Amino acid sequence: MSGSGVCMRLRAFVLAMTVDADVVEPDLAVGRLRCPGCEGPLARWGFARRRAVRMLDGMRSVRPRRARCHACETTHVLLPAFSVPRRRDGAEVIGEALLSKALGDGHRKIAARLGRPPGTVRGWLRTFTRRADAVAASVRPWAHAIEGASRPRPPAGSPLADAVDALGTAAMACRLHLRTQASPWELAVALTGLLYGRPRDPPGFSRFAPVVRVPSRTTSLQNS
Numbered sequence: 005m006s007g008s009g010v011c012m013r014l015r016a017f018v019l020a021m022t023v024d025a026d027v028v029e030p031d032l033a034v035g036r037l038r039c040p041g042c043e044g045p046l047a048r049w050g051f052a053r054r055r056a057v058r059m060l061d062g063m064r065s066v067r068p069r070r071a072r073c074h075a076c077e078t079t080h081v082l083l084p085a086f087s088v089p090r091r092r093d094g095a096e097v098i099g100e101a102l103l104s105k106a107l108g109d110g111h112r113k114i115a116a117r118l119g120r121p122p123g124t125v126r127g128w129l130r131t132f133t134r135r136a137d138a139v140a141a142s143v144r145p146w147a148h149a150i151e152g153a154s155r156p157r158p159p160a161g162s163p164l165a166d167a168v169d170a171l172g173t174a175a176m177a178c179r180l181h182l183r184t185q186a187s188p189w190e191l192a193v194a195l196t197g198l199l200y201g202r203p204r205d206p207p208g209f210s211r212f213a214p215v216v217r218v219p220s221r222t223t224s225l226q227n228s
């Protein structure tokens with residue numbers, strides 16, 4: 005498998021996680037989107053209820069597509085990556101809080117700057133801290149797969165900061181090599197769920213596991 009082929013297919017998987025709505029609809033139409041439960045093809049299944057997402061500069065309305073997997077008879081709501089599953093605030097808002105915490109700010113200062121209740125911000129930080137190791141472990145293979153072998157990063161000072169650093173590295177790799185315009189925090193949501201769901205390889209990623217983990221193949225990816 006050529007490196008560019010792997011990259012394009014990884015790009016397809018990133019986009020399949022609803023980073024780009026323009027890609028989701030045609031992908032759904034031809035069965036290219038995969039069920040997160042069983043990897044069966046997803047088909048259109050109407051829409052979920054409209055919801056409002058609080059962004060840094062106001063509200064953004066979204067009417068998410070609903071999709072159904074006929075293999076396991078499960079329906080899924082395909083949220084755009086600017087919204088964080090089960091949170092009213094968007095990826096850029098929660099991401100800003102996580103980045104500020106990684107840089108040393110406390111939750112009250114972050115809350116005041118974002119105009120959110122301190123308890124809400126503290127909840128994001130606590131939830132992310134609990135998931136930090138799993139988030140970091142789940143995104144590091146992305147950076148390796150896309151960029152090839154990379155130098156180990158120095159510890160950032162806390163599990164939360166390490167995870168934010170790992171997300172940043174993976175998002176940078178996606179933006180540089182997969183030609184996606186999604187923001188780093190949208191990519192973070194697409195790759196890990198950020199605050200919700202078990203961080204895991206995205207649907208279809210297991211097929212690339214040998215490519216990701218064998219150093220010689222990784223090197224060939226880097227040189228392609």
Ligand SMILES: [Zn+2]
Nearest residue numbers: 039042073076
């Ligand atoms: Zn399924």
